Amino acid sequence: NAGVTQTPKFQVLKTGQSMTLQCAQDMNHNSMYWYRQDPGMGLRLIYYSASEGTTDKGEVPNGYNVSRLNKREFSLRLESAAPSQTSVYFCASSALTRSTYNEQFFGPGTRLTVL
């Protein structure tokens, strides 16, 4: 049981390049999330998928797109990377039950640098 996995762990891009961050969970959770964390800041929600087949914008969605590929996988795409997107990206999932409510489980993060 790996929990939430993210690939890659590190990535360096040049301005204008595109890439997709991958996330998968093996806990059969319905809801999945993408956050970014900048130095001295808390985590900020980029996009989320409350259930398979739905996606919604979070606090900072500009410059990103997401795909909920199936119940297990939720990817985040940067179409044209900018230096302002240099950050650590975390994927999370939650079961949404009466005992766990909105307790979210996080992956180890992807550290992205855009030059």
Next chain:
Amino acid sequence: DQQVKQNSPSLSVQEGRISILNCDYTNSMFDYFLWYKKYPAEGPTFLISISSIKDKNEDGRFTVFLNKSAKHLSLHIVPSQPGDSAVYFCAASAYPRIDSGGGADGLTFGKGTHLIIQP
């Protein structure tokens, strides 16, 4: 405008003593609150949560108190141990729409408090 505020960037506590981490929120729609612990180069780990129908929740050495009228919550760690040294994030959300079949919204996080436990 920050909806979840942790006004202490860092806190130093002696091993064995009580650590108290504070959090304030401004959004009245929040009715579910969580604390996460984060070590460097790792993802946040869930610690404890509380819903707005309660004013206290306890789990081992960790207790969370909620004062809804003051829009304030705190995390107490007793006794503090060296392994507790980490960044602690307070997070909030509206209550998940379990009965309606809706999903859970994302969490709104504070900026974190770096807790240092000194021997």
